[in-house]
Amino acid sequence: MLKRIAIAGLAVVLVLGVAGWFYRNTIIQYIALQRAHANRIDAGPTQTVPWSKGPATPAAPLAERPPNIVFILLDDLGFNDITTFGGGVADGKVPTPNIDRLAAQGAIYSQAYSGTGTCAPSRAMLMTGRYPTRTGFEFTPTPNGMTNVLAAFAAGRPESHLPPMQINPAINDDILPFKDKGLPGSEITIAELLKQRDYHTVHIGKWHLGNRPDFLPNAQGFDESLLMHSGLYLPEDDPKVVNARLDFDPIDKFLWAALSYAASFNGGEPFKPGGYLTDWWTDETLRVIEANRNRPFFINLAHWAPHTPLQATREDYDAVGDIRPHHKRVYAAMIRAVDRSVGRILDKLEAEGLADNTIVILSSDNGAPGYIGIPEVNAPLRGWKITLFEGGIRVPMFVKWPGRIAPGTVVNTPVAHIDLFPSLAAAAGAALPRDRVIDGVDILPAATGKGPVKRKNDAIFWQSGAYRVVRAGDWKLHVDGNQNKSWLFNLAADPSERTNLVAREPRKVAELKALLAAHHAKAVGSLWPHSLISPIVLDKTIDQPVAKGDEYVLWPN
Numbered sequence: 428m429l430k431r432i433a434i435a436g437l438a439v440v441l442v443l444g445v446a447g448w449f450y451r452n453t454i455i456q457y458i459a460l461q462r463a464h465a466n467r468i469d470a471g472p473t474q475t476v477p478w479s480k481g482p483a484t485p486a487a488p489l490a491e492r493p494p495n496i497v498f499i500l501l502d503d504l505g506f507n508d509i510t511t512f513g514g515g516v517a518d519g520k521v522p523t524p525n526i527d528r529l530a531a532q533g534a535i536y537s538q539a540y541s542g543t544g545t546c547a548p549s550r551a552m553l554m555t556g557r558y559p560t561r562t563g564f565e566f567t568p569t570p571n572g573m574t575n576v577l578a579a580f581a582a583g584r585p586e587s588h589l590p591p592m593q594i595n596p597a598i599n600d601d602i603l604p605f606k607d608k609g610l611p612g613s614e615i616t617i618a619e620l621l622k623q624r625d626y627h628t629v630h631i632g633k634w635h636l637g638n639r640p641d642f643l644p645n646a647q648g649f650d651e652s653l654l655m656h657s658g659l660y661l662p663e664d665d666p667k668v669v670n671a672r673l674d675f676d677p678i679d680k681f682l683w684a685a686l687s688y689a690a691s692f693n694g695g696e697p698f699k700p701g702g703y704l705t706d707w708w709t710d711e712t713l714r715v716i717e718a719n720r721n722r723p724f725f726i727n728l729a730h731w732a733p734h735t736p737l738q739a740t741r742e743d744y745d746a747v748g749d750i751r752p753h754h755k756r757v758y759a760a761m762i763r764a765v766d767r768s769v770g771r772i773l774d775k776l777e778a779e780g781l782a783d784n785t786i787v788i789l790s791s792d793n794g795a796p797g798y799i800g801i802p803e804v805n806a807p808l809r810g811w812k813i814t815l816f817e818g819g820i821r822v823p824m825f826v827k828w829p830g831r832i833a834p835g836t837v838v839n840t841p842v843a844h845i846d847l848f849p850s851l852a853a854a855a856g857a858a859l860p861r862d863r864v865i866d867g868v869d870i871l872p873a874a875t876g877k878g879p880v881k882r883k884n885d886a887i888f889w890q891s892g893a894y895r896v897v898r899a900g901d902w903k904l905h906v907d908g909n910q911n912k913s914w915l916f917n918l919a920a921d922p923s924e925r926t927n928l929v930a931r932e933p934r935k936v937a938e939l940k941a942l943l944a945a946h947h948a949k950a951v952g953s954l955w956p957h958s959l960i961s962p963i964v965l966d967k968t969i970d971q972p973v974a975k976g977d978e979y980v981l982w983p984n
Contacts (some may be wrong), residue, residue, distance in 0.1 A: 456579045461684075466570060468657050470689035470697040476653055476711055477692075478718050481627060485721040493624050493855045494828065495785040496725045497712075497772060498847075500553070501765060502546060502633060502734040503812055505795030505804035506821055508762050514806065515758040525770030526825075529789055533791065533827030534836040534874035534900040539790065540898075542844040543889050544812055544819035545984060547635045549844055550729075554616040554636065554647070554799055556848025556867040559890060560950035566891070566957050566984050568608035568635065573681050574958045580677035581961075588975045590910075593960040603955050609637015610647065611954070615860050617848050618648030621725050623857045629715050630654070631708050632729035644727075645694055655731055656697040657687040660704040660738040667703070669744040671737040671754035675970040676798045682736045703740050705732045705761070709768040713775045720779045723855075730768065733761040735799060740764065750875045753802055783829045786854060788847070791822040797963070800970040809924045813963045814980050815889045815896040815905060816924055828854070832874045840880040841898060843887050846870045888946050892957050892983030897942050904939035909960060909981035913940070957983035 434698055479812040485492070511530045516523075542552030543559075551564040553558075559565040574594065581592040610616075613975035618628040626795060630644040630652040637643065643650035661668040662776040663683075673679040689697040700707045712728050739760030747763055750756035769789065776782040795804040795818070797811035810816025826832060845867035853869045872878040886899040893908030914934055915928040929936055962979045 431920070450631060453644075456576075464570060466685040468687040468689045468697050470656070470687060470699045473699045473701050474692070476714070478629075478651060478711075478715055479627075480774050481719040481722040481724075483721065489781070489784045492784065493723045495723055495776075495781060496621075496626075496851055496855070497716075497776070497785060498727050498770070498851075499769060499787070499789045500550075500632075500727070500729045501789070501791040502731050502821070503793065503795050504733060504762075504765075504791035505801075505816065506808050506823075507804055507806045508733070508795065509766075509823065511823065511825075515694040516762045516804075517747065517755060518803070520750060521747050521759045521763055523762065523766040525766045525768075525773065526789060526823075527771060529769055529787060529827055530823075530825040532829075532834050533787075533788070533832045534838055536824040536826070536838045536840075536842050536870070536874075537840060538841040538890075539822055539824030540843040540887060541791065541793045541820045541822045542843065543891060544793050544815050545891070545980070546633075548891075549792040550634075550636055551610050551614075552867075553844045553847055554610065554611060554618075555614050556617070556845050556865045557614070557863070558845065558888060558946075559953070560888075560947060561864060561866065562610070562614055563951045563954040564610055564636075565953040566955065568605055568637070568955075569958060569984070570681075570685060571605045572685065573678075576681040576684070577677050577959065577961070580680065588973050588977065589718055589964070589979060590981070592962070595956055595960075597956055601822045605693075606638040608955055609639055609642030610793035612641055612646060615646045615863070616726060617851055618644075618727070620648075620848075620852050620857050620860070621855055622648060624855045625723060626702050627651075627719050627722055627724045628727075628854065629719075629724065630727045630729070631712055631715070632727075633731050634729065640694060643694055643867075645737070649727070651715075652693055654691045654694075655704075655729075656689040656691040658682065658734075659688040659730060659736065660688045660731070661702075661740075662688045667741055669739050669741050669757055669760070673735065673737070673754060673798070673800060673970075675800060676735070678798055679735050686736065688782075703764070705730060705764040706740070709771050712768075714773060716772075716775050716779060716781070720781060725851075728768075728772075730765060732765045733758055733795075737761065737799070754799070756822045758799065758801060785828075786851070788848075789823060789825045789829040790844070794819045794821060797968040800968045802968050802971070807923050810965050811963065811968075813961070813982050813984075814965060815891070815894065816965060816980075817918075817922065820889060826874060827869070828871075828875075829980075831871075833876075836874050838870070838873045838880070840870075840873055841887060842870045842880060843867070846880075886942050887945070891946075892953075892960070894980060894982060895943050897939050897946070897948070899939060899942060901933055902939060904936060904943070905980075906940065906943065909983065959984060 473532040508516045542549035545567040547567040630649040736758045741758035747759045805818030808818040810818035889896040916924045
């Protein structure tokens, strides 16, 4: 009898303990989300953007001017999201004919890489042509309160097979606010370099290289900037929008709590955009093309799509058909909007008679994340955003330049985001700066038939804290210093990185580790320390249960 009473008492204690743990975590999560909600912006009414107008007549014939440049950067696009590579979002049910058209009209760089596995450092490398070992821009700035939300929800996850998220106590929003994390003005951006050749430079969309006035696009070489001031594509209750909340993802919870529907122009006060964000930015891009048709221009169109929060227009949602689950259908509809944007820009350049002297480039800042819960999004590549496996860093890079690059050109040599700075400088006839090292190389000769891509040791590097990777030739080595684990792959034989050759190829491991050591030998320190280290499972999306033995990386950011 006493034994039964003791067992019953223990059960009650356990139930109360579990209930207490649950309610305590619920309260912590609620407080974290309320703090995130404080980030919301009260935007003013929609404005007509007062773009400056170029000359009424051209100073020189089109063929004698430096080429116009339109760079379309997507955010978190999956390798399997476009039909160019033979796949396509939602199992190929939603084709991307306009992106395919751009790729077919110029060069496909079949082994193109982002600067890293997250957005902001990739953007810094695109802008400067330099690695974080030189700029210090190593970690993605996270909005105020985001780390607290991630930590609060991570504490409530039942996954015992993963190490816990580590929060760096040395950094918080009070010590180093979000606005103070940016690309130093001492760096030279591609926009600043193109000013040598009298380009009119325009940024439209996401920036993520600092929110302080001295970090914003207008201080970094852009004459005009229509900025993503916050991140809703439409107000959540707009009758034209279809939303998909991801209840399994703490990042998604933060975004819905913190984001507003807001834009700003040239550093002015925030106002409500003039439509669904992807379409509105495209509308404004067409206006910029028209206003500057008589002078060289550089447009950096940095789309937010298909980054979360998942929001599509009802028209696109209806058009993609009965795709399930619901969030996958919304995602597919967002890809459809991005593809429409590309087509409209190509059509506008042709209508204005500018297509023959305009370079159009499309890429993505990194691969698609596992936290959207679409397992096949990077197929057949392994890994996600927030890893340096191929699924996290292999991205499209398509370059159209009529008369210089023949349609249907394919370049199989590995290239990276750092290469676009010197490539565009060479195309525009702008001299590279002599007071600093530019890590990228000119990759356009490989597309125009004038020569191969030449890179020291054929080596491309990636890093996030103690997680460091090098690809040299067909070999790729991952060194995760946080868990003292390495992976070695021969990408020619194993492009999906399934067979770890570390034990079988000690000489190759030593050779690649020597390249990593040399790369970091004179590295500058990070501009700010990482705020957390998170386990990212390589082969499962965040909504799938983790089993013992599942491989992961420990990602500092």
